[in-house]
Amino acid sequence: MTVVLVNLGGMLFRGIYRALPAAAVATVLATTAAASPATAAHQQRDPVRWAGGWGTSLIAxxxxxxxxxxxxxxxxxxxxxxxxxxxxxxxxxxxxxxxxxxxxxxxxxxxxxxxxxxxxxxxxxxxxxxxxxxxxxxxxxxxxxxxxxxxxxxxxxxxxxxxxxxxxxxxxxxxxxxxxxxxxxxxxxxxxxxxxxxxxxxxxxxxxxxxxxxxxGPTKGSGGTVVAFGDSITDGAITTLDADNRYPDELAERLVAAGRPTGVVNAGIGGNKVLTGMPGFGAAAVERFRRDALGQPGVRTVIVLEGVNDIGAGEAAGTPVTAAQLIAGHQALIRAARWRGVRIIGATVTPTKGCPYPGYDTARGESVRDTLNHWIRTSGEYDAVFDFDRALADPADPDRMRAEFDAGDGLHPNDAGMRALAEAVDLRQL
The missing domain is CATH 2.60.120 (Jelly Rolls)
Structure with a gap:
């Protein structure tokens, strides 16, 4: 699996980076944020109340x-x-x-x-x-x-x-x-x-x-569905095969242990970006949010962890994304969720210092990440915030992931790091 991800990291930067106009993105999402047609039609025919027991996001x-x-x-x-x-x-x-x-x-x-x-x-x-x-x-x-x-x-x-x-x-x-x-x-x-x-x-x-x-079916205290929406970190890249150690899996375990049976769906895609799509890495977050997050049965809460690939790919391609563009993309997701009456929680973007992939460890990129994270923490636009950045950061060097959480590339958490992310989730906010 490590070889796949190294190749993936190298290929990430060979496409053309093209930031979508934020205003257009917000308009599209605000007017179309409904369940996917297939899901909505089935729910109209079927009186059963469903929750997502498992899920994944697909690509071309x-x-x-x-x-x-x-x-x-x-x-x-x-x-x-x-x-x-x-x-x-x-x-x-x-x-x-x-x-x-x-x-x-x-x-x-x-x-x-x-x-x-x-x-x-x-x-x-x-x-x-x-x-x-x-x-x-x-x-x-x-x-x-x-x-x-x-x-x-x-x-x-x-x-x-x-x-x-x-x-x-x-x-x-x-x-x-x-x-x-x-x-x-x-x-x-x-x-x-x-x-x-x-x-x-x-x-x-x-x-x-x-x-x-x-x-x-009858489940005491059922909390509907929580959707973990994001990129390769949510997807669980470089965690152990067949071990279910992705952070959404660890979150499901915490909910079960707490006596709060809740559907948890993993809507992460490796290499995914907020503003643009690319072959192999799925449609942009602003394009797939309606289907992959808001279209999930029984969805009540969405956790958004996205932005690191916009920053890294833009830096590598010489067309850097700005913090303002990323913030506008996040705001579009927030408006779409609010339109549907779904709670939306922002997760801060995790450390990348020392990452060998081109564009992921630059001073300009770090400035964008810091600005985006400051906005997520302080703007009050998300319904709540889970500080994944601080959960993984090395206290002696906050731009770098703690060694015990690093899967080996300075970007992806290992199994222990995934557990740390799940533990950073305040279950009361779900």
Whole structure:
């Protein structure tokens, strides 16, 4: 995984940096901040109250992800098995699938869900077929998303579930998440109902099509859904594979321990920026916020940690972003959340001193980061502030991450650093 991120850091600066006009961004978000059409339509038909048990943000196909091949070019007569850990419990589940970046209709032959065992195996007796409007197969138009019907399956907080998708024909390009930090399995042919996992001889560390797993049912003290929205730090880059040590995972554990079962959805994308998008790093935050944050079922609170890549990429490309531009982008997100009645919390941008990636450790960039963080802390525009910067900073050199939290590149926190971020969250503010 470290090699992938080093390549990723190097490639980050070869695109064209282009800051969107902040006023235009604010206008677009203020007038369109509604749930994604697919989610909203399904909620109108479905009286069940859902919360996000697990989620991820997808990007356009990128089959050779900076030197690391993946399966986003498409599937053909393949079963794809993905394991996710849910943040809360309940009695009923559904999945959400995305064809937002497809170039044609996506034909899903069938899908199942069950309790995860070791690796690609599923616990015997737990596999349930999933249906879509009463049918085991479905077609999702290009640019759209679809939710399955509800299925009865009692799950506990922090339990791991396995979702298997089968495509009997070519899918075309695949919406995917490149840094899943979870092993995904593939088999030739239809192996939806297999429990032993023996057929799943291929693996990937990216995830495909699956954008969410929602949960409903009587849960005492349920707090809806919290969305952690951000870049590679929220995404969990350089944390341990298959260990669920991203800061949103650690936050879910804290909520469970506190007796506050709350859905936590990770809407982080590695390399993501506030103002601009780029192939491999997803749409700009101001473009994807409506779908990836406000479109989550039961969303009550969004935590925003974004800006470090705008600063670093701009510095590297010789087109530096200003603090005023970044502040305007954050203000657009705030206005969009307020329009929807969603609580929005700002997280300060974490230290970058000593980062070897071009543009991430410059005096001008540090000045922009300091100005942005001062605004987040003192402006009062966010509903609350989580000071992630100070949670990770070295007391002797506050522009640098503490050594015990550094994954090795001066930018990304390790497992211990992710825990420190989760501990910096005041649960009362959620």
């Amino acid at each position: 196909p990128f089959p050779d992800f900076f030197g690391e091949p993946n399966w986003s070019g498409g599937f053909d007569n393949h079963s794809v098995r993905q394991v996710v850990r849910v943040s809360r419990g309940g009695s009923t589940v559904r999945i959400r699938l995305s064809n937002v970046y497809g170039d044609g209709p996506l034909r899903l032959t069938g899908a199942t869900i069950g309790r995860a065992a070791e690796g690609a195996a599923v616990r015997a007796g737990s596999v349930r077929p999933l249906t879509f409007r009463g049918h085991r197969s479905t077609v999702i138009p290009a640019g759209r998303e679809a939710a399955s019907d509800a299925v009865r399956l009692r799950v506990s907080p922090l339990e791991r579930l396995t979702v298997t998708l089968y495509f009997d024909g070519p899918t075309g390009p695949v919406a995917f998440h490149p840094l899943a930090l979870s092993t995904v399995y593939r088999a030739g042919g239809d192996h939806r109902f297999d429990t032993d996992g023996a057929a799943y001889g291929e693996t990937s560390t990216a995830s495909y099509f699956l954008s969410g797993l929602d949960i409903s």
